[in-house]
Amino acid sequence: MAKVIIIGGGPAGCEAAHQLANQGIEVELVEKSNETGGNLNNWYQLFPDRKYAKDLNAILKGHLEHPNIRLHLGMEPKKIEKSKTGKFNVPLTDGSLLEGDSLLVATGFKIFDARRKEEYGYGIYENVITSVELENMFYNHAITTAGGNTPKRVGIIHCVGSRDEKVCNYHCSKLCCITGVKQAIEIRELLPEAEIFCFYMDMRMFGPGYEEMYREAQEKYNIKFIRGRLSEAAENMQKQLQIKVEDTLVGKPLRMTLDMMILLVGMESSEGTRQTAGELGLNLAPNGFIQPQDPHYRNNFTNVEGVFVAGCGSAPMNLTDTLADARSAASCITAYVKNHKI
Amino acid sequence: MINFWGYSISETRSINYDKNDKAMTEYIAATVPSSKLCIGCGGCTAGCTAGNLTDFNIRKVQMLMKRGETKDAKEQLQKCMLCGKCMLVCPRGVETRKMILEMLNFIKTNQKLED
Numbered sequence A: 001m002a003k004v005i006i007i008g009g010g011p012a013g014c015e016a017a018h019q020l021a022n023q024g025i026e027v028e029l030v031e032k033s034n035e036t037g038g039n040l041n042n043w044y045q046l047f048p049d050r051k052y053a054k055d056l057n058a059i060l061k062g063h064l065e066h067p068n069i070r071l072h073l074g075m076e077p078k079k080i081e082k083s084k085t086g087k088f089n090v091p092l093t094d095g096s097l098l099e100g101d102s103l104l105v106a107t108g109f110k111i112f113d114a115r116r117k118e119e120y121g122y123g124i125y126e127n128v129i130t131s132v133e134l135e136n137m138f139y140n141h142a143i144t145t146a147g148g149n150t151p152k153r154v155g156i157i158h159c160v161g162s163r164d165e166k167v168c169n170y171h172c173s174k175l176c177c178i179t180g181v182k183q184a185i186e187i188r189e190l191l192p193e194a195e196i197f198c199f200y201m202d203m204r205m206f207g208p209g210y211e212e213m214y215r216e217a218q219e220k221y222n223i224k225f226i227r228g229r230l231s232e233a234a235e236n237m238q239k240q241l242q243i244k245v246e247d248t249l250v251g252k253p254l255r256m257t258l259d260m261m262i263l264l265v266g267m268e269s270s271e272g273t274r275q276t277a278g279e280l281g282l283n284l285a286p287n288g289f290i291q292p293q294d295p296h297y298r299n300n301f302t303n304v305e306g307v308f309v310a311g312c313g314s315a316p317m318n319l320t321d322t323l324a325d326a327r328s329a330a331s332c333i334t335a336y337v338k339n340h341k342i
Numbered sequence B: 001m002i003n004f005w006g007y008s009i010s011e012t013r014s015i016n017y018d019k020n021d022k023a024m025t026e027y028i029a030a031t032v033p034s035s036k037l038c039i040g041c042g043g044c045t046a047g048c049t050a051g052n053l054t055d056f057n058i059r060k061v062q063m064l065m066k067r068g069e070t071k072d073a074k075e076q077l078q079k080c081m082l083c084g085k086c087m088l089v090c091p092r093g094v095e096t097r098k099m100i101l102e103m104l105n106f107i108k109t110n111q112k113l114e115d
């Protein structure tokens, strides 16, 4: 039986494992943390349908209970080698050795470290938090300032760590705009009286139902959108944030005090993605994500034969696209092992 | 003091959202809910009859009003001919004509109150 090693047990790795196992292929799924699901474990409700992330995670996890899948939790590859015969040898941190006919890189993304954008005050001012920390507040059904008060005015800042030469990221993280809209609505539900603003450069509502959700945020939830990039924030004596933006649609600088500021942190390629690429000699795109062979019809292929990529290791993408990408990778791998008569 | 820049130095050019009076903003959001849907595309201004003859910019007047910058609104809105062309192009269905009428209403009522 052909055998495939998958590095990374996030949504992409789990879905690909399930699809390959159903094709009668043996799968070794390696996940460095103690649970599968990757970044899905960080979200409370998902856009666009407000599904609980844990419900989707449970489905993906359930699929792993398949006789063809062996799960290696809490383990990382010590190194990854391709032999002369084209086999992949992967010794794990527990001393075991995996051997496979093909390898799928599903090592995903990491969240931009907001401290790198110092002028926004994350880690310095107590009422500046990230979109990831906000998800945790939703989980507990309570939004309060660090001092324990109910915020009256909340600002959501788009493009933190994305589209910004100053932090060496030219790329758009693609999902933060819709995350901001979703989170603004969730804030409104918990804080009916608050004023809620999104400060954006462009609203990138690329997915089905996203633009509609943006409309709903404006009309039904009374979220206000101001086009302009935050230049800097300062803290006052009351631990509020004083922000400066240009309201570019009226062409005037604008000053405003916020009780709480949320940073829509972007996506970068994960350490696991960069490390795996380094060991296998995979080409990286200038944005640090893995460069597929062709953006249209060979987007799961890498420059190394037998090595495939799925999910956010190659680009920021939502869960719909991640899962579709995983299925597509699984079908490419199935064809690959068949053609090589493994 | 000599004014080098063509506008008064003491009067700041920036919007101070905290200090601005948002009474008109709230009134318009309540009476013309569709105004909340504006995305600032400028379609209304591009086709505006008055805007093509004067410096009147209906999009800008609307957006300034939303930030509580209503000082020039009355003077600006006098230029509108209420032809309704702006409504025909709006991709978000903002009832611009109704919004203009309500802004004028608000200004009238508040002036009466003041007098």
Ligand SMILES: Cc1cc2nc3c(=O)[nH]c(=O)nc-3n(C[C@H](O)[C@H](O)[C@H](O)COP(=O)(O)OP(=O)(O)OC[C@H]3O[C@@H](n4cnc5c(N)ncnc54)[C@H](O)[C@@H]3O)c2cc1C
Binding pocket: A007, A008, A009, A010, A011, A012, A013, A030, A031, A032, A033, A036, A037, A038, A039, A040, A043, A045, A046, A047, A048, A075, A076, A077, A106, A107, A108, A109, A110, A131, A132, A175, A179, A265, A266, A267, A270, A271, A272, A273, A275, A310, A311, A312, A313, A317, A318, A319, A320, A322
């Ligand atoms: C703020 C935010 C909110 C989001 N909300 C939504 C939403 O509501 N709806 C939606 O559709 N999408 C959402 N997304 C996108 C979603 O999180 C991604 O589409 C999805 O997580 C991508 O899955 P992945 O498997 O490619 O990567 P990841 O989720 O990053 O998983 C990668 C996995 O690989 C493991 N790994 C990494 N390196 C190694 C290694 N060397 N060895 C072993 N294991 C390794 C990691 O531990 C991790 O488990 C959001 C993204 C962000 C940033």
Ligand code: SF4
Binding pocket: A158, A159, A160, A162, A163, A171, A172, A173, A174, A175, A176, A177, A178, A201, A202, A203, A204, A264, A266
């Ligand atoms: S999705 Fe939106 S917030 Fe995120 S980087 Fe792109 S434009 Fe900025």
Ligand code: SF4
Binding pocket: B044, B047, B048, B049, B050, B051, B058, B079, B080, B081, B082, B083, B084, B085, B086, B087, B096, B097
């Ligand atoms: S109604 Fe007024 S704002 Fe609208 S197009 Fe006519 S003149 Fe311009």
Ligand code: SF4
Binding pocket: B037, B038, B039, B040, B041, B042, B043, B044, B045, B059, B086, B089, B090, B091, B092, B093, B094, B096
């Ligand atoms: S056409 Fe509509 S959406 Fe566009 S700026 Fe005018 S009112 Fe706003």
